[in-house]
Amino acid sequence: MAYSDNDRFPRFGKAARVVHFTHLISFFVLFFTGMSLYFNFLSPLNLLFGGASSAKLIHRIAACIFFFGPILGICLNPKGFFLVIREITHWRKEDFQFIVTFLHKFFGQPHEVAPQGYLNGGQKLNVYLLGFGFLGLSITGFVLWFPQYVPISFALWCYPLHSLLAPCLTAAVLGHGYLGSFHPGSGASWEAIWGGTLSRAFAEHHHARWAQEVDSQLGRTRR
Numbered sequence: 001m002a003y004s005d006n007d008r009f010p011r012f013g014k015a016a017r018v019v020h021f022t023h024l025i026s027f028f029v030l031f032f033t034g035m036s037l038y039f040n041f042l043s044p045l046n047l048l049f050g051g052a053s054s055a056k057l058i059h060r061i062a063a064c065i066f067f068f069g070p071i072l073g074i075c076l077n078p079k080g081f082f083l084v085i086r087e088i089t090h091w092r093k094e095d096f097q098f099i100v101t102f103l104h105k106f107f108g109q110p111h112e113v114a115p116q117g118y119l120n121g122g123q124k125l126n127v128y129l130l131g132f133g134f135l136g137l138s139i140t141g142f143v144l145w146f147p148q149y150v151p152i153s154f155a156l157w158c159y160p161l162h163s164l165l166a167p168c169l170t171a172a173v174l175g176h177g178y179l180g181s182f183h184p185g186s187g188a189s190w191e192a193i194w195g196g197t198l199s200r201a202f203a204e205h206h207h208a209r210w211a212q213e214v215d216s217q218l219g220r221t222r223r
């Protein structure tokens with residue numbers, strides 16, 4: 001098959017995209033209900049959720065979607081999950097080079113990106129950040145919900161940890177959202193999570209090694 005500038009690169013399947021948006025929505029529901037529970041001055045927010053006790057109930061329902069959504073996603077697409085695990089456990093020289101050039105990119109300056117794989121160095125770091133934040137908030141959150149099943153000393157640690165991890169994960173999610181959607185030149189990566197595919201120009205610039213692999217798998221050759 002001939003290579004074309006209009007080629008698309010399949011990136012995320014339907015299940016991954018649905019899980020991503022469900023996860024995002026449940027995160028913000030958790031954020032707003034959590035904030036209204038934590039800060040007295042934000043308690044009027046509870047009215048939006050039908051009062052303090054409904055806010056607590058909504059926090060727990062959103063928590064189940066937040067926690068079990070990704071697990072369902074893994075069951076629907078185990079291959080995609082193991083691809084991500086393989087990527088984040090294999091670091092190449094180019095990944096570290098990407099992180100060094102990241103600052104140039106962040107401030108919109110010209111930069112040369114070393115050829116990256118399916119996930120670039122920054123995305124690998126992001127998976128660790130969001131992954132640990134997700135696990136930390138989920139574990140401490142379920143302990144807050146069912147403290148009777150764990151040693152009391154552990155449960156007591158989980159209260160401040162849950163409140164501390166909430167702003168940390170929120171900062172990481174906002175950074176991820178900005179870099180993936182609003183940062184100049186990121187629009188194309190938004191296409192991948194919305195529509196499932198990446199343009200050739202973006203794939204070759206941000207993931208040159210992966211783009212080459214996909215081209216050879218799909219039998220697309222330059223003439």
Ligand code: HEM
Binds near residue numbers: 027031144166
């Ligand atoms: C699986 C995930 C989660 C579970 C199971 C969970 C569970 C809980 C529970 C049971 C409470 C106590 C509510 C009450 O007073 O009755 C709570 C409080 C809270 N949650 Fe979550 N939560 C989760 C995720 C999150 C996330 C993602 C955020 C924010 C981004 C968050 C922020 C908060 C905050 C700020 C509080 C108030 C803490 C306090 O009053 O000291 N939670 N959570």
